[in-house]
Amino acid sequence: MSELLVVEGLTVTFPTTRGLVDVVKEVSFTVGRDETVGIVGESGSGKSMTSLAILGLLPRGAVTRGSIRLDGVELLGRTDREMRRVRGEQVSMIFQDPLSSLNPYYTVGLQIEEMYRAHRGGSRKAARKIVTEALTQVGIPEPERRASYYPHQFSGGQRQRIMIAMALVCSPALLIADEPTTALDVTVQAQILRLLAGLQRETGTGMVFVTHDLAVISTIAARVLVMRRGEQVEYGTAEQIFAEPRHEYTRMLLESIPRIDDEVAS
Amino acid sequence: MTTAAPSRDAKAGPEAGATGAPASAGRRIAGALLHDWAAVLSTGFLILVVLMAICAPLITAITGYGPSDFDAAAVDSDLGGLPRGAFGGVSAEHWLGVEPQNGRDILARIMYGARVSFLIAFSATVLTTLLGVVFGMLAGFYQGWADQVISRVMDFLMAFPSLIFMIAILSSLPAGNRSVLLVVVISVFGWPYLARVVRGQTMTLVNREFVEAARASGAGAGALVFKEILPNLRSSLIVMTTLAVPGYIGTEAGLSFLGVGVTPPTPSWGQMIASSVNWYAVDPMYFAVPGLFLFLTVLSLTVLGDRIRAATDAGEAS
Amino acid sequence: MARYLAGRIAGLALILFMVCLFTYLIFFQLSPDPAVMICGKTCTPERIVQIRTILGLDEPFLSQFRDFLVGLFAGRDYGSGANLIHCPAPCLGYSFQTSQSVWEMIVDRLPVSATVAVGAAVLWLLAGIGAGLLSAVKEGTWWDRTLMGLALGGASIPNYVLALSLQYVLVVHLQILPFPSAVAFSDGPVLWFQSYLMPWVVLATGYACLYARLTRANVIDTLAENFMRTARAKGLSPVLTMRRHALRPALTPITTIFGMDFAALLGGALITETVFGLNGVGKMAADSIAKNDQPVIMAVTLLAATFVVVGNVVVDLVYTGLDPRVRIR
Numbered sequence: 001m002s003e004l005l006v007v008e009g010l011t012v013t014f015p016t017t018r019g020l021v022d023v024v025k026e027v028s029f030t031v032g033r034d035e036t037v038g039i040v041g042e043s044g045s046g047k048s049m050t051s052l053a054i055l056g057l058l059p060r061g062a063v064t065r066g067s068i069r070l071d072g073v074e075l076l077g078r079t080d081r082e083m084r085r086v087r088g089e090q091v092s093m094i095f096q097d098p099l100s101s102l103n104p105y106y107t108v109g110l111q112i113e114e115m116y117r118a119h120r121g122g123s124r125k126a127a128r129k130i131v132t133e134a135l136t137q138v139g140i141p142e143p144e145r146r147a148s149y150y151p152h153q154f155s156g157g158q159r160q161r162i163m164i165a166m167a168l169v170c171s172p173a174l175l176i177a178d179e180p181t182t183a184l185d186v187t188v189q190a191q192i193l194r195l196l197a198g199l200q201r202e203t204g205t206g207m208v209f210v211t212h213d214l215a216v217i218s219t220i221a222a223r224v225l226v227m228r229r230g231e232q233v234e235y236g237t238a239e240q241i242f243a244e245p246r247h248e249y250t251r252m253l254l255e256s257i258p259r260i261d262d263e264v265a266s
Numbered sequence: 267m268t269t270a271a272p273s274r275d276a277k278a279g280p281e282a283g284a285t286g287a288p289a290s291a292g293r294r295i296a297g298a299l300l301h302d303w304a305a306v307l308s309t310g311f312l313i314l315v316v317l318m319a320i321c322a323p324l325i326t327a328i329t330g331y332g333p334s335d336f337d338a339a340a341v342d343s344d345l346g347g348l349p350r351g352a353f354g355g356v357s358a359e360h361w362l363g364v365e366p367q368n369g370r371d372i373l374a375r376i377m378y379g380a381r382v383s384f385l386i387a388f389s390a391t392v393l394t395t396l397l398g399v400v401f402g403m404l405a406g407f408y409q410g411w412a413d414q415v416i417s418r419v420m421d422f423l424m425a426f427p428s429l430i431f432m433i434a435i436l437s438s439l440p441a442g443n444r445s446v447l448l449v450v451v452i453s454v455f456g457w458p459y460l461a462r463v464v465r466g467q468t469m470t471l472v473n474r475e476f477v478e479a480a481r482a483s484g485a486g487a488g489a490l491v492f493k494e495i496l497p498n499l500r501s502s503l504i505v506m507t508t509l510a511v512p513g514y515i516g517t518e519a520g521l522s523f524l525g526v527g528v529t530p531p532t533p534s535w536g537q538m539i540a541s542s543v544n545w546y547a548v549d550p551m552y553f554a555v556p557g558l559f560l561f562l563t564v565l566s567l568t569v570l571g572d573r574i575r576a577a578t579d580a581g582e583a584s
Numbered sequence: 585m586a587r588y589l590a591g592r593i594a595g596l597a598l599i600l601f602m603v604c605l606f607t608y609l610i611f612f613q614l615s616p617d618p619a620v621m622i623c624g625k626t627c628t629p630e631r632i633v634q635i636r637t638i639l640g641l642d643e644p645f646l647s648q649f650r651d652f653l654v655g656l657f658a659g660r661d662y663g664s665g666a667n668l669i670h671c672p673a674p675c676l677g678y679s680f681q682t683s684q685s686v687w688e689m690i691v692d693r694l695p696v697s698a699t700v701a702v703g704a705a706v707l708w709l710l711a712g713i714g715a716g717l718l719s720a721v722k723e724g725t726w727w728d729r730t731l732m733g734l735a736l737g738g739a740s741i742p743n744y745v746l747a748l749s750l751q752y753v754l755v756v757h758l759q760i761l762p763f764p765s766a767v768a769f770s771d772g773p774v775l776w777f778q779s780y781l782m783p784w785v786v787l788a789t790g791y792a793c794l795y796a797r798l799t800r801a802n803v804i805d806t807l808a809e810n811f812m813r814t815a816r817a818k819g820l821s822p823v824l825t826m827r828r829h830a831l832r833p834a835l836t837p838i839t840t841i842f843g844m845d846f847a848a849l850l851g852g853a854l855i856t857e858t859v860f861g862l863n864g865v866g867k868m869a870a871d872s873i874a875k876n877d878q879p880v881i882m883a884v885t886l887l888a889a890t891f892v893v894v895g896n897v898v899v900d901l902v903y904t905g906l907d908p909r910v911r912i913r
Contacts, residue, residue, distance in 0.1 A: 057816055080822075088819035100810040104909055105832045114828070115818040150908040166818070304733075425599055425893050429854065430869060434885045435610055437873045516742050520855060523744055524870060539744060543859070546748055547756045557745040565740035572736060 002072060004206040005031040005054070005174055009066035012049050012058060012230075023049045025230045026066070029223070031174065034204040036197075038221030038238070040214055040253065046230035047210045051176045054208070055091055056083040070174065089119045092167040096179040098159035102151035108135075109147030112166045119170050134165040138195060157188035161195065168199065175200070176208045181216060193220055214253050218242060226250050298577040305573040308566035315380055315563055322377035372555050375533040379556070382534050383563075386448050387514040393453040394514075395507050398460030399499070403491060405461070406468025413465070420458035428455040429520070436526040444529050448521065452514055460506055464499060471495050505575045512567035519560050535560045592897050603889040604656075608649050611882045612641070622680050622878050635680055638662045638669075652677075676886065677879030679872075686883040690865055697864035700857065701849040703780055704787035709842065712792035713835065716799025720834075721826075723804060731796065738793035747786045747859040754782065764860040787856045791845060795838065802834040809833070836906050840899050847895025851888025 012024040024046040031037045041047045052058050054068055056075065068075045070090060075083070087093075095101040102111060112134055113127040120127075128147070135143035138161040151159055160180060167175055177196065181189040197220055200207050209221055217224055217238065224241050226234040226249065234247045245251045299305040318325070405416040432451050471477055477494045485493070521527035522536030530537065535556045542553035612618050619636040620627070635641075639662070640648055654660060655675035662669040662678055671678050676686040715735065719728045754761045767779040806812065807830055815829045852866030861867070865884060872880035904910045 055817055057813065084819045084821065086819070087817055093817045095810060095814065097810060101814045103811040103815070103829050103833070105836070105907070106828070114820065114824070118818065118820050118824070152909050163814075422599060422602060425896065426603070426889055430851065430885050430888045433854070433869070433873055434607070434881050437876065437881060512740065519742060520744070523742075524855070524858070524873065526873060536742075539748070543748065546752055550752055553748055553752075557749065561741050561745055564742070565737060568736055568740050 003030040004033045004035075004071065005208070006069045007050075007054070007066070008069075010050065010053060010068060011065045012046070012053055013063045013065075014059075015061050023062075023230050024053065025232075027225070027227070027232045028066075029225045029232075029235055031206045031208060033173070033206055034200065035223070036200060036207040036209055036221045038217035038224045039208060039210045039227060040212065040217055040224060041227035042212055044229070045227040047212075047227050048178055049230075050227070051093070051178050051208060051210050054174075054176060055087055055093060056080070057087075057093075085119075088115055088167075088172070089170050090172050091174045091176065092170070092172045093176040093178065094160070094163045094167050094180050097183045098156065098163045099151060101163060102159060104151055107148050107150055108154070108162045112147075112162070112169055115166055116169045130169060131165075134169045135162070137168070137199070138162070138165040140165070155188075156184050157191060160184060160188075160192050164192075164195065164199070168203065168205070171203060172205060174206045174208065176210070178210045179212070180209075182211070182213070189216070196220065214256075226253070295574060295577040298580070299570075299573055302573055304569050308569045308573075311562055311566045312570070315559070316384065318377045319380040319384055322374070322381060325377060326371075326374045372538075372552070375538060376535070376556060376559055379533040379535045379538060380559070380563075382445065382528055382532060383515050383518055386445055386452075386518045386528075387511050389449045390452040390456065390514045390518075391507055391510050393449060394456040394460060394510060395503065397453060397457035399464055399496075399503070401457065402461035402464025403468050403495065406465040407472060407487070407491060407495070409469070416461070416465075420461060423455060423458045426455065429517075431455070432517075432521060433524060433526050436521065444527065444532075448518060448527055452517055456510070456514070460510070463502065463506060467499055467502060468495055471498055501578045505571065505578055508567065508571035508574055512564040512571070515560075515567070516564055592900070596893055596897055599893050600890060603893075604653065604886060605649065607882050607885050607889075608652060609645075611878050612648060613645060618878060631680075676883035679877055679880050681875060681877045682880075686880050689868060689880065690883065690887060693863055693865045693868050696862055697850065697852050697857065697866060699780060700783050700787060700853050700862060700864060701846065703784040704791070704849070704853070705842070705846050707784050708788035708791040708795060711788065712795025713799050713838070715792070715796040717803060717831075719796065719800040720803035720807070723800075728800075732800065735793040735796045738789050739797075741789065743786050743790055744855050744859050746789060747782070747856060750782055750786060751860075764862060783853075783856050783860045783862060786859075787849070787853050795842075798838055798841065799834070802837060803830060806830050806834040836903075839906060840903055843895055843899035843902065844892070847891045847898075848888065850891045850895075852884060 007030070008028045010024055010027045011022055014021050014023055027046075027050055029037060029039075039047045039050060049058065049062075053062075053064050054070075054075065056078065058064065064076055066076070070086070075086065078086075102108065109128065109131050112131045113124065116122075116127050116130050117124070131147050132143045135147060140146050140158060140161055146154075151162070154162065163180075180196070181192050184192060193216065196207070196209075199205070209217065211217060221238050224234075224236065224238050225232060226241070226247065228249050234241060234245065234250050241250060242254065245254055299309075401416050401420075405413040432455060435451055436447065472495070477490060480490055480494050518527060519534070519536030519539070522534040523540045525537075525540065527536060528534040538556040539553060539560070542549075542556070546553040619632045619639070619641055622639070623632050623635055640651060651660065655671060655673070655677075657673055659673035660671050660675045662671060669678060671685045671687075674687055676690070678685050679689065682689065715731045719731045722728050751764075755763055761778050761782060762775070764779050764782050767776045769776045812825065812829055815825045820829075852864055852869055854866035854870055856862075857864040857866035858870040865887070869881060869884040871877075872884070
C-alpha cells in the first residue's frame with residue numbers, strides 16, 4: 001500500500017532583516033493512510049511551518065524546496081488556484097486557538113457550510129443537513145439549534161469540536177492538527193484527543209499531529225518526528241522513541257514530561 | 267562612607283536605566299526620521315517657519331514694514347485698492363506682496379501671525395497634555411470613584427459638538443485677552459481625548475509586575491506615579507502631542523477665520539484668509555500666501571507626527 | 585432590551601439637560617448684558633428694557649432656566665398685550681433680530697444642511713473606504729504609498745482653504761461650475777448637482793482621508809487574524825475570503841465613527857456652508873455669531889449637541905446588530 005503523504009527534504013527559507021533563514025531544514029517523513037504521525041518540538045522548532053507548507057499557506061516571501069507528495073501527486077510548485085482544491089477537500093487543518101480561528105461575525109453553521117459548498121456545491125438547505133451531521137459527529141448537543149450560534153457562545157472545548165467538524169466535513173484524506181489541545185484545559189484536552197483518535201479510526205483519515213508535548217503524542221501517534229531549530233532530530237515509531245531515544249534532545253524532552261508518580265509525590 | 271557608597275549606587279542604578287533606554291530609543295527614532303525624506307522636508311519647513319516667527323522683528327526691520335504699517339504707495343486706489351505690480355504686489359520691499367486697500371506687508375503679517383498661531387497651539391498642547399495626564403493618571407491610578415467622576419466629565423465634554431460650542435463660548439464671553447481665552451477653550455475641550463488614552467494605559471501599567479514590585483518595596487503613590495508610570499507613558503505622550511499640535515493650529519486658524527479667534531489688529535493666518543475671501547477673485551496671492559503657509563505647516567506637523575508614531579511602533583514591535 | 589433602552593434614554597436626557605444648563609449659563613450668566621446682545625446693533629434703550637422684561641432677565645437664574653425648559657416642551661409666550669409673541673413648542677427661543685422663532689429658522693434651513701451632509705457622507709464613504717481597501721490590499725506598494733500620502737495631505741488642508749482654492753480654479757478661472765448656492769432639486773437636477781458638488785467635495789475630503797487611513801489599518805489588522813488563515817485553509821476563493829471574512833470585521837468599527845461624524849454634521853457644516861454661502865443651519869450659526877444673535881447661537885449649539893448625543897445611542901444600537909459579540913442584556 002502506498003503512503004498517503006510523503007515529505008522529502010523539505011526546506012523552508014524566509015527572507016529576514018538578517019538575510020535568508022532556513023526555518024525548516026531537510027525534513028523528511030511519511031504518513032500512511034489512517035496513520036497518525038506526531039511532530040514534536042518546542043516553539044520555533046519549525047513544526048508549524050512544516051504543517052503550513054503542506055497546505056501551501058506559508059507567509060508571503062517564504063521559499064520551499066524539496067518534495068511534498070499527496071497520494072503520489074506533487075504539491076510543491078502548484079498555483080494557489082490548484083492548491084485551493086487540495087485545501088479542505090483533501091487536506092484540512094485545525095489550529096491551536098479555536099476562538100480566534102473562527103470568524104466572530106458568522107454563525108458556526110455558516111462557517112462549516114461555506115467550506116462544504118466551496119468544494120461540493122449544492123444548495124444551502126442540503127449543506128445545512130451536512131452541518132447538522134458534522135456537529136452531531138463531534139458531540140455538540142442540539143446541533144440543529146447550535147448551528148445558528150456564534151463562536152463566542154461556545155466553550156473552548158466545544159469550539160475546537162466545531163473546528164474538527166469543519167475540518168472533516170469534506171472527508172479529507174489527511175488532517176493536520178496544529179497544537180489542537182494546547183489552549184484547552186487538561187480535562188478538555190483528553191476529551192478532544194479521544195474524539196480525534198475515535199474519528200480518525202472511524203473515517204480512516206491520516207493525521208499529522210503537531211505539538212510541543214511528548215506526553216500528548218504518546219497517546220495518539222504511531223510514528224513521531226522530533227524537530228529542533230528547523231532540523232529533524234529524530235524520526236521513528238513511538239515505541240522506539242519512548243523506549244530508547246537516540247538523541248540527547250529527545251531524552252531531555254522525555255524527562256520533562258511530568259510522571260503520575262511525580263505528581264503524587266509533590 | 268561605607269554606607270554612603272551603596273546607597274548612591276542604588277540610586278544611580280535605576281536612574282541610569284531609565285535615562286539610558288529612552289535615550290537610545292530617541293536616537294533610534296531620530297535615525298529613522300533622518301532616512302525619511304518626507305520627515306526631513308517637514309522638519310526643514312517647520313524650522314523655517316519657527317525661525318521666521320522668532321526673527322519677525324529683525325526681518326521687518328530689514329524690509330522696513332511692520333505688520334500694521336500701511337503703505338498707500340503699494341496699492342492702486344484707482345483700481346479699488348488692488349496692489350500695484352504682479353503677484354499681489356511682490357516687490358523688493360514687499361517680498362510676499364501687500365494686502366489690498368491698506369497695503370500692509372503680507373510677509374510681516376505672516377511672520378507675526380505665525381507667532382500667534384504657534385504660541386496658541388503650543389500653549390494649548392501643553393495645557394491639554396497637563397490636564398490630560400493629570401486627570402488620566404488620577405482616574406487610572408486611583409480608579410474607583412475618582413475614575414467614575416473623571417470619566418463622566420470626559421463623556422460629557424466629548425458629547426459636545428466642540429467647534430460650535432467653542433464658537434458659542436468665544437462669541438459670548440467678553441473680549442478680554444483673546445489668545446489666552448482661545449488656549450483655555452481649546453484645552454478644556456481637548457484634554458479628554460488624551461486623558462482617555464492615559465487612563466487606559468495607566469490602568470494596565472498599575473497591574474504590571476514592576477509597579478507591583480515597587481509598591482511591595484514600599485514606594486509611595488508619588489514615587490510610583492513619577493518613577494514607574496510616567497516614564498512608561500512617555501512614547502505615547504510624544505506621539506499624541508505631536509499629532510495634537512497641527513490640530514490646534516487648524517482649530518485656531520478656523521476660529522480666527524470665523525471671526526471669534528484672534529481679533530485685529532493682531533494678525534493671524536485664519537483671519538488673513540477670512541479677509542482675503544472678498545478679494546481672491548482679483549488678488550489670488552492675498553489668499554494663496556496665508557493658505558499655503560497654513561496648509562504646509564499643518565501638513566509638516568502631521569507628517570512628522572505620523573512618522574514618529576511609525577518609528578515608535580516599529581521600536582515597540584522589535 | 586427595554587431596560588437597556590430606558591437606561592440609555594435616561595442617560596441621554598441627563599446629558600441633554602446638562603448641555604442645556606451649561607449653554608444657558610454661558611449665554612445668560614457669563615454674558616455682561618444679554619439684553620444688549622440679543623437686541624442687536626440697531627437698538628434703542630427702550631427696546632433693551634423691553635427685551636429684559638420680556639425675557640425675565642431680572643429674575644433669578646433658576647426661574648429663567650425653568651421657563652426656558654418649560655418652553656421647550658409646552659411652548660411659551662413672550663411679553664403680554666399688544667407685544668405678545670407666542671413661541672410654540674418646541675420653543676428654543678425667539679430671535680429679536682429677525683423677529684422669528686428660532687425653531688422656525690432652524691426648520692427652514694435644515695434641508696440644506698441635510699443635503700450637504702448626506703451628499704458629502706456618500707462621497708467620503710465611497711472614496712475613503714475604496715482608497716483604504718486598495719491601500720491595504722496593495723500594502724507596501726507604490727499604490728499604498730501614493731494613496732496614504734494623499735490622505736495625509738488631504739487631511740491637512742483646512743476645508744476653507746480647499747473651498748476657496750477649488751472655487752477659484754473651477755468657478756472663477758475655468759468656469760466649469762456655477763457659483764454654489766442652495767438650489768432646490770426641483771429647479772433642475774443638473775443645476776442642483778452642480779451647485780452642491782463643490783460643498784460635498786470640500787466637506788468630504790477631510791473625512792475621506794481619515795476613513796482611508798482607518799480602513800487601511802483595520803483591513804491590515806484583519807488580514808493578520810487567525811480566522812483569515814482558517815478561511816484560506818478551508819480552500820475558499822480569494823474573493824469570498826476577502827468579501828465575507830475580511831471586510832465585515834474590518835468595516836464594522838467604522839460604522840461607529842461614521843455615525844458620530846454624520847450626526848455632528850447634521851447640526852450644520854459651519855465653515856463649508858459659510859464659505860459657499862449655502863443657507864443651512866451652519867451658516868445661520870455663523871451669521872448669528874457675527875450679529876451676536878444669542879438665542880440662535882444657543883439653539884444651534886443645543887441642536888448640534890442633541891444630534892451628537894442621540895447619534896451616540898443610535899450608533900450603539902446599530903452596533904449591537906452588526907457585531908454578534910455585543911449583545912444587550
